[in-house]
Amino acid sequence: MERLRALEQRVEELKQENDTLRSEIESLRHDFQATPVPAAAPESPEAATTPPVETEATPPPAEPVPAIAEVPAPEPTTIVSGAGGKNFLNLSLDGLVAAGTSTAKDIQALQVGGHDPTQRGFTVQNVETVLEGAVDPYLRGQANIVLQITPEGETSVELEEVYATTSSLPKGLQVKAGQFFTEFGRLNAQHPHSWDFVDQPLVNGRFFGPDGLRSVGARVSWLMPTNFYSEAFLAVQNSQGETASSFRGVPGETLFGREIQQREVASVSDLLITPHYAASFDLSDTETLLVGASAALGPNGTSDHGRTRIYGVDGFWKWKPTNAFRGFPFVKVQGEFMQRRASVGAVDSLAAATFRDRGGYLQVNWGYKAGRIVGLRFDRVSGDRGDPADDALAPRWRISPALTWFPTEFSKLRLQYNYDKRSPFQDDAHSLWLQLEFLLGAHAAHKF
Numbered sequence: 001m002e003r004l005r006a007l008e009q010r011v012e013e014l015k016q017e018n019d020t021l022r023s024e025i026e027s028l029r030h031d032f033q034a035t036p037v038p039a040a041a042p043e044s045p046e047a048a049t050t051p052p053v054e055t056e057a058t059p060p061p062a063e064p065v066p067a068i069a070e071v072p073a074p075e076p077t078t079i080v081s082g083a084g085g086k087n088f089l090n091l092s093l094d095g096l097v098a099a100g101t102s103t104a105k106d107i108q109a110l111q112v113g114g115h116d117p118t119q120r121g122f123t124v125q126n127v128e129t130v131l132e133g134a135v136d137p138y139l140r141g142q143a144n145i146v147l148q149i150t151p152e153g154e155t156s157v158e159l160e161e162v163y164a165t166t167s168s169l170p171k172g173l174q175v176k177a178g179q180f181f182t183e184f185g186r187l188n189a190q191h192p193h194s195w196d197f198v199d200q201p202l203v204n205g206r207f208f209g210p211d212g213l214r215s216v217g218a219r220v221s222w223l224m225p226t227n228f229y230s231e232a233f234l235a236v237q238n239s240q241g242e243t244a245s246s247f248r249g250v251p252g253e254t255l256f257g258r259e260i261q262q263r264e265v266a267s268v269s270d271l272l273i274t275p276h277y278a279a280s281f282d283l284s285d286t287e288t289l290l291v292g293a294s295a296a297l298g299p300n301g302t303s304d305h306g307r308t309r310i311y312g313v314d315g316f317w318k319w320k321p322t323n324a325f326r327g328f329p330f331v332k333v334q335g336e337f338m339q340r341r342a343s344v345g346a347v348d349s350l351a352a353a354t355f356r357d358r359g360g361y362l363q364v365n366w367g368y369k370a371g372r373i374v375g376l377r378f379d380r381v382s383g384d385r386g387d388p389a390d391d392a393l394a395p396r397w398r399i400s401p402a403l404t405w406f407p408t409e410f411s412k413l414r415l416q417y418n419y420d421k422r423s424p425f426q427d428d429a430h431s432l433w434l435q436l437e438f439l440l441g442a443h444a445a446h447k448f
Helices: 002-034 045-049 202-208
Strands: 079-081 088-102 121-134 139-149 155-166 173-181 214-223 229-237 272-282 287-299 307-319 330-344 353-369 372-383 396-408 411-421 429-440
Touching (some): 202 372, 202 396
Antiparallel strands (some): 139 155, 229 272, 272 287, 330 353, 372 396
16 A cells, blocks of 8 residues: 555656646747747758757656655756766755854854754855766766855855665665765754754764764665565765764764774774664554664774764654645654764773763654644753763753745745753753745655
């Protein structure tokens, strides 16, 4: 039943894309017919005998449609054709900007995400250009290029993701290779414009760093031949850099009070290993449940023997009536819980130790009317107490109500309030953010 619904939704989305392309073609044809055409020069004998070359608009190879709780919406449909007329490139630009204020003295310390609003006034959270398409009958490629403006006013450019995925392997297998977000839980692999709230949860920022867990590597997945969605993933990636902050990280920075040292890769155990499993079930014609489990295992840079292990479980439930119009109304509940265990080496006066911390979030969103959503999220993180790294493990929690309005399929407005309760030595913080999203280029409907 779920696979059938996924296919029906995909067909409907393709129809919408086809209608968009048809209207663009008709507009171009009208403009062309309205333009005076000069008389053609006499053809040369060679030109007269040369048959015209036809450009065939062949769609990219179809991929298996995953029967998950929410089928991903198609990528933007601005099409660029290559020299042979066979290559297609989907191109889009998505902008996220925010304005607001906070009572916190250090907003950048309050906001744990690299794409969160971080100053009073205005913040350019994310300007993302996506290039995606079929390479050939066997591969698809994608690149995500992100621009941001720092609080100091400098513009930064980042190649966030660039990878290829196979599209024709048998037995439900797929391979991804390149730089990509690690498939851990539900939120880590999502880009900011897909979030249900203005900022990322506290646990994601604390465990995975400001820009999420991602690196260069390879991932294999297996869509199991079951009567419900069941898929297993295994990724092997580099374990160093600012996007692997709980692991080998960046030399010179700190992890649990210890300075991260340069640590070379001597074996596979020095890489980041991430298994992930997801399953989805139709509870009824109107309810869907998705559950998952993940682990991220690898070395950390505090010593030659330091290790970090992060475990997580996630869940997602959605209700949508059978007579829903454009995806509304709906209710969806999502949550994740993670636990981290890090064995760190001795340094100076600090002995070798094992630190443990944990955290999670629970969020509810109610789409009560077409384009209008009310949401509420609760975050909490905590860790071991009475140790030198207490600042990094200090407990804190946040509650965030939000209102979202989609005027069209190409824009979004979101108003969110955050109440942050931090350690006893820090004042509580109140923050208010207004976010605007805009999309340039033809694009399918937002996913609800």
